[in-house]
Amino acid sequence: MGNKTSSIKDLTIVVIGASGDLSLRKIFPAFYALFQKKLLPERFQIIGFSRTEMNDDIFRNKVKTFIAKENIPLSEMDEFLKKCFYCRGKYDAFQDYERMGDLIRKLEEGHLSNKIYYLAIPPFLFLPVSNALAHSNLIHTQEEKGVWTRVVVEKPFGRDRESSDELTAGLQKVFREEQVYRIDHYLAKEVIQNLMILRFANLILEPLWNRQYIQNVRISWMEDIGIEGRGGYFDEYGIIRDVMQNHLLQILALVGMEQPIRLEADYIRDEKVKVLRCIPPVTLSQLVVGQYGPGILQCKKCEMKHGYRDEEGVPKDSITPTYAAVSLFIKNRRWDGVPFLIRAGKGLSKRTTEIKIQFREVPGNIFAETAPQLTPNELLIQVQPDAMIALKIVNKIPGLSLVLGESNLDLSYESAFESRVPDAYELLLLDVIRGDKSLFIRSDELESAWDIFSPVLLELEKKRIQPVIYPFGSEGPYTADLLASKYGTAW
């Protein structure tokens, strides 16, 4: 664990791209939640930087609309908003960063503050912004008088291994690796954090957590919305880069890794890297790609939805996948031969993220007369829409005759834990302040994750592999079901 926030007295947070969706919807509300919980240092200020014409008042009003909820004492909100400032500037204009430097020094009132730069901007701006920060002397590469500088970078970290390496090398010209916090907000979701506790703080699962008892692992990420106006961004990246290579591989690593030596960031990340390095690169035969066409979303007033190619900013002949399913194998003693099936898709019938661990069939079924096929046990770990863990078991259905049926031993977070589940960004930002990197991606993790998908991504594009079109609001392409059935299972 990193430092406590109480030992940090002065902090300046600069959100670059402050006018954007992520900044207003996630970052400022998360800082406000930390402020309410008295987890921000004694003296802090948050400066928003972007090109949009705004002054402090307009910016504060914008922030206010995103944090204002019922039951918030107005005085508390005002106290927070008074700490928010706006600096208008162009991302590559050194003189604008120099003006920001003047503002920071004025707000510091003689106390040199720790600095967090949050890059909430499109990825092509990461390097120009980092270089401009360095050029304007806004980065302390070494701690001076115990004062540090950290930078937070959002995904996507490149489009493939090569561009990711270039980005890493570019950032390392300006920041040391210890200063870089690469966010994958899935890692901070309660249920995902709980994976390590579930596995390593309980005795009963770990002896079964291997190829001898587990038949397959299925990880699904599904959304019932399309690309929601982000056509330009999405068409360049697609679902494999947007979701699979990062969120889903991180989840897989937590399911598959060995127990870390201790609960320290580098030990945890060492184990994740090891397991990722045991996965050979994906080939086309392991992969299914799809793209949503027009269709009807049943649950939302039977609305007719556009197909992907009719979305704004998407070329009519786009082959970018909005759905992908893949079978991965971890070539080590624990997992050899166990398929890890992962799928991600947009424009589907429901919104869910879940992990299913399916155990093998019980050998020597003595109930064969009434139940010729015993349903295998399955552990469900659901991240959203509702956080829950459920273990499917076979049970006697109460009655005078012997009838077996499936039941769930389940733990719903909502009913079991009364406290509000914090947003992932709250914990991540607190960890940046504390200097705890357990939930952030190290550069070698990133490299290993790209090594798994880069070759097949290149091949998809080079050969212009056409995705299978599936109707919006459906379960996805039929080919994904065929992939699962190849391994004797269904999603």
Ligand SMILES: NC(=O)c1ccc[n+]([C@@H]2O[C@H](COP(=O)([O-])OP(=O)(O)OC[C@H]3O[C@@H](n4cnc5c(N)ncnc54)[C@H](OP(=O)(O)O)[C@@H]3O)[C@@H](O)[C@H]2O)c1
């Ligand atoms: N939104 C999310 O939920 C989410 C989730 C995961 C990751 N991310 C990542 O987080 C970062 C920020 O996301 P976002 O959704 O907030 O992005 P965004 O709204 O598209 O962009 C943020 C700000 O950057 C500036 N900007 C946008 N496009 C630009 C361009 N072509 N040239 C120069 N400036 C431009 C705009 O500010 P000005 O015009 O005022 O300068 C904009 O308000 C991205 O890297 C994104 O991939 C976002």
